[in-house]
Amino acid sequence: MSRIRTTVVGLAATTAFFAIGSQAFADGEVNIYSYRQPELIQPVLDAFTKETGIATNVLFLDKGLVERISAEGVNSPADVILTVDIGRLVEARDGGVTQPVSNEIINKDIPAHYRDPAGEWFGLTTRGRVVYASKERVSDTAITYEELADPKWKGRICIRDGQHSYNIGLFASMIAHHGVDYTETWLRGFKDNLARKPDGNDRSQAKAIMAGECDIALGNTYYVGLMMTNEKDPEEKEWAAAIKVLFPNSADRGTHVNISGMALAKNAPNKDNAVKFMEFLASGEAQEIYAEQVFEYPVMPGAKTSDIVTSFGTIKPDTLSLADIAANRKAASELVDKVGFNDGPTQ
Template sequence: MTRTLAALLGTAITLSTLTAAQAQEVNLYSSRHYDTDERLYSDFTAATGITVNRIEGNGDELIARMQAEGANSPADVFLTVDTVRLARAAAMGLLQPIESAILEARVPAYLQDDDNNWFAFSQRARILFYDKTEVTNPPQSYQDLAKPEYAGQVCIRSATNVYTQNIAAALIAHLGEAAVQDWATAVVGNFARAPQGGDTDQLRGIASGECNIAMSNTYYYSRIIREGDSQITPEQLANIGWVFPNQNDIGAHMNVSGGGVAANAPNRENAIKFLEYLTSEQAQQYFSAGNDEYPAVPGVGLAPSVAALGIFRPDTIDLSDIAANVEAAVKVLNNAGWQ
């Protein structure tokens, strides 16, 4: 009897120790693939003692994985690089609403999901770039891309890309679906080539002379300023100008990285602590210094490569309004023949 009781007590102690160890971890499903994020994770662990376990992959793949895992999913946090997939995960019931005074205080309301399923932690302005040697009157708004004078000059990403879907959804929220349908159809008529490649490829298209105008997120250009690019010479880079669009009305469209707590998070409190950490001064500065992004928290300083682009007026539309128009945006782009 004594040995049995001792054995039981030993088992209980072991289980208790395991539970305590499990409580000091957070399982992150992330589509952010930047090596610089390693510092975010190590600093969070140093500050809290909570180990970050990561599963990285494409946002859609991670969503499918969470759905397949169901209630047994080990995911605590879903982190991705666009509003489209954040909204999709929430709509599929893969995220849970949370209450956090820290997140509410530090993240502006328009950068939060209306139901608190997700929050933005960094931003990238989606702006227009142009060849200064070829374009004397660059477009000053997203709508200007539809002007006949830019026929055969525009390089841009495909209709399946979430950044393209986001900008179309934002314009629908501002201008209405009919107006954006006309816009998208006219922009397709101005393509210099069929949509292809990533944002850096659009900038390379300007450098190579394949197109005179392109749309890209700012952090790709800022990264070239900081690190260079094997396919863009310093002379070619100097000939690329940029415009923050719509500075007299809606402002420049902002893409975001953001995240939320998984619906079945086994370490829910640690997950919330991790999201709160991403709004800290340290983490926000690192988004800018490490990955050339704009902080989501107001008042945080910018890295030189980001500040070099200048001050601008961002579009402060509620991200939930963009998410609500993504389905309409996909239809508009397909109807326009935007490949």
């Protein structure tokens, strides 16, 4: 019988998560605060406990993770932080709730451009910020992010809120590659090519393409896998079937990717077990389990992707340091407001 115990607690919960008693601080356990849904990480937790005998306790939060750990202070039971998006990893670091890890095993398995130079966070899997394109109306087989400002796409692009962290990450990468002035001009051209005001989420962009509202859109790769396998809402399979995935800039610098990642909590009470867990997550075995579950790409070179992810096509990830990209997020957010991106196209 598995020793893993997964606990899901909403942000509004007022009772202490580890009210189960002193067991949370006992030997042989590790406490995980996660922005990622427990069911998505359960297979890798099962594998970790099977290999090490160390049980896991999981607190899932959909927001406010940094604030919670800060409020708990030195008595926080958090050992490891799991999250998605470079922005949230940087938020945890800048919020003072992480501590550096210098570990040869982790550094060997995770390429340098997917980890914080000071060891405050580490990437585990990546997702590409790609172009969803209509199979019926788009004959192009290649595209660049720069081309999204080309007038040939006028009135043909859909996108979610420009201030969403997924888009800010991409815009920040454009600043890192081209500078602020170029990116401002590019964003204005991009905005004028929109079919409507930014709206919805990544999945709804695929739905809009199927409905003929636009021909291309920006979206994360893993949403395609989620739509393709959605038995609960099978209409999403039709949205996925209506699009093809184009990997921007495959012929030059590569496609912008974001990460899911991990960090060691500042006051980890089970630090040794936490580092063991982080070493396991960095391993090829764990990356492949994790990546298959969430339809993402392992960061370890040579690690296998799932059949569904492989079906999207070949990705050539941009190797620009995510730390460099993160440093431009504030400037990217300011540009979104400056050009009025969320107002939609100029009539």
